[in-house]
Amino acid sequence: MAGLEPIMLEAASDILDGASKGNSALLHTGFDAPEDSIEVRCIQSGYxxxxxxxxxxxLPLIESGALVxxxxxxxxxxxxxxVAKxxxxxxxxxxxIDRDELRKREPSLSERGLGAVHVPGEHIIDPWSAPLAYAHQGLAHGGKVLRRCRVTGGAFDGVRWTLQTTLGNVVAGVVINAAGNHGDLVEAINQPPAFAITPRKGQFVVFDKPASKLLHAIILPVPTERTKGVVACRTAFGNLLxxxxxEDQTDRDRAEVDHAMLEQLIAKGVEMIPELAHHSVNAIYAGLRPATQFKDYQIAVNRERRWITAAGIRSTGLTAALGIAQMIGRGFAETFGDVREAEPIWTPVPNLAEERPRQYxxxxxxxxxCHCELVTRGEIAAALEGPLPAGDLGGLKRRTRCMMGRCQGFYCSAQVLAMAEGRLQP
Ligand SMILES: Cc1cc2nc3c(=O)[nH]c(=O)nc-3n(C[C@H](O)[C@H](O)[C@H](O)COP(=O)(O)OP(=O)(O)OC[C@H]3O[C@@H](n4cnc5c(N)ncnc54)[C@H](O)[C@@H]3O)c2cc1C
Known part of the structure; x- marks a missing residue:
């Protein structure tokens, strides 16, 4: 949109932190989303x-389809x-599809599979390059990103907001609260929140690259009321997840992995794909879903208070991000006016997906x-420069995949850190 001067205030040293740091990276169709919900609308327009x-x-698209x-x-x-839903x-x-068709499609799957629902449109994408590309596009259109800028309070004078932040006051005509696992705390700056966030942790195990040959489709379980359940799928980077x-928790920032749960996940993986027993795990991670007491996203525009809420974006926000942006864009234009569509400036990001040509x-x-993930000196140098350079080591890894492979940085960390010296927050 033209006519605005958006500023993103980010508490962390880099974007791609928070809930967006650790997800399954599936591009959802919304086939199993709550019917007539804001979520299903945002998933489908985002898709x-x-x-x-x-x-x-x-940005990549691994057209895997999914099997429930x-x-x-x-x-x-x-x-x-x-199917009916x-x-x-x-x-x-x-x-x-029946058992025979399932076997034909996924020969490595355990023979215990009795049948499945085939969802051809579910795909695999790169979890970090997509939001990074959107942020770059925002910057190209005149937006600003302030990192290490935590919003701690604010006051509304009837016309504009003065937000208190760790970098000083920021004045804004309209505030959009998109604070992930801190959504209700930031909402309280405006009014007592109508929702409470309970971070829901999701732990993952990542199997080494040869394991990715064992699957074609995303293998989904029959979902329960609470969760989509444990998934087995390839990743854009050529691993198997x-x-x-x-797991509900109170800590809004730290997503710790625990040995017992990881053992259970490995056992679950082997139960689904017996051959996995012969493959090694090369990484583990966990993410925190910003879940609320409601099933649906909490999206609302408050005209009088000049405040927009985009909270409770729990398990599907990577897919729905562009749909949420469309919804908020429309809400903004209808309520506050004075904006027009801008001619898009395209800001392509480097490809990190295995299925497409890489820079090496x-x-x-x-x-x-980085010899595990085949990351070049040029890719690392580029990620340390430009309009939104990596702000910390996690951000550098997510922009390039350096230190994220089999050795987890054992061989390349000294070189990477030498290149990054003085540029990253500890
Ligand atoms: C385990 C797991 C699996 C998932 N799988 C998928 C999937 O396969 N497909 C899919 O589409 N989605 C998936 N998701 C969902 C997706 O990752 C989330 O919906 C999405 O990342 C939410 O983004 P967000 O911008 O709302 O929150 P965040 O990414 O957390 O962004 C909010 C940002 O606000 C910042 N912030 C917080 N408080 C303040 C403050 N006071 N001042 C300034 N900044 C602040 C935080 O630092 C953070 O960077 C999954 C999520 C998890 C955890």
């Missing part, structure tokens, strides 16, 4: 926009209802620094 702009932003697998008779009996949600290509768990395959990148 469509991702497909429309991904090439312009150089029934592992016992009780789950098998639930499959027709999953998908159709009601407008995802018309979803069908039930098993997770997430669903060309002359441009120079020598390889």
């Amino acid at each position: 469509r926009e991702y497909l429309a702009i991904k090439d312009k932003l150089n 697998v029934a592992w016992d008779e009780e789950q098998l009996a639930k499959l027709p209802a999953i 998908a159709h009601r949600n407008g995802v018309g290509d979803v069908v039930q 098993v997770g997430p768990t669903a 395959m060309t002359e441009a990148g120079g020598d390889i620094v």
Whole structure:
């Protein structure tokens, strides 16, 4: 949108922190989302926009499809209802398949699979390059990002907000609260929040690259009321992922992994794909979903207080991000006016996905620094520069994948840290 001067205030040293740091990276169709919800609308408009702009932003799409697998008779009996719900949600290509078809599609899956629902439109994407590309586009259109800028309070004088932050006061005509796991705390600056965030942790295990050959589709469980359940899928980076768990906690920032749960996830993976028993795990991580007491997202525009809420974006926000942006953009224009559509400036990001040409395959990148993930000196140097350079080591890893492979930085960290010296927050 033109005519605005947006500033993103980010408490962390880098973007791609918070809930967006650790997710499953699935591009959802909304086949199983709550019907007639804000969530399903945002997922589906976000999904469509991702497909429309991904090439312009150089973002990947691994067209895997998904299979909701029934592992016992009780789950098998639930499959027709999953298909019917998908159709009601407008995802018309979803069908039930039998045991033989399942075996044909996924020969490595345990023979215990009795049948499945096939969802051809569910895909795998890069969890970090997408939000990074959107942020770059915002900057190209005149937006600003202030990092290490925590909003701690604010006052509204009837016309504008003065937000208190750790970098001083920031004056704004309209505030958008998109604070993830801190959404209710930031909301309280405006009014007593109508929702409370309870972070829901999801732990994951990442199997080494050869394991990715064991699957084609995303393997989903028959969902429960509380969670989509444990998924097994390839990643855009050529690994195989098993997770997430669903564990409520009070800590809003720290997502710790624990040995017992990871053992359970590995066992679950092996139960689904027996061959996984012969593959090694090369990374573990956890993310925190900003869950509330409600199933739906909490999105609202408050005209009088000049405040927009975008909270409770729990398990589907990577997909829904562009749809949420559309919804907020419309709400903003209708309520506060004085904005117009801008001609988009495209800000492609470097490709990190295995299925497409990487920089190490060309002359441009120079020598390889991270040999596990094949990250070049050029890629690392580029991530340390530009309009939104990596703010901390986590941000550098997420922008390039350096130190995220089999050795977890054992061999390359000295070189990476030498290149980054003086540029990253501890
Ligand atoms: C385990 C797990 C699996 C998931 N799988 C998928 C998936 O497969 N597909 C999918 O589409 N989605 C998935 N998601 C959901 C997706 O990751 C989230 O919905 C999304 O990241 C939420 O983004 P957000 O911007 O609302 O929150 P965040 O990413 O947390 O962003 C909020 C930001 O606000 C900052 N902040 C907080 N308080 C303040 C303050 N006071 N001042 C300034 N800044 C502040 C934080 O530092 C943070 O960076 C998953 C999530 C998890 C945790």
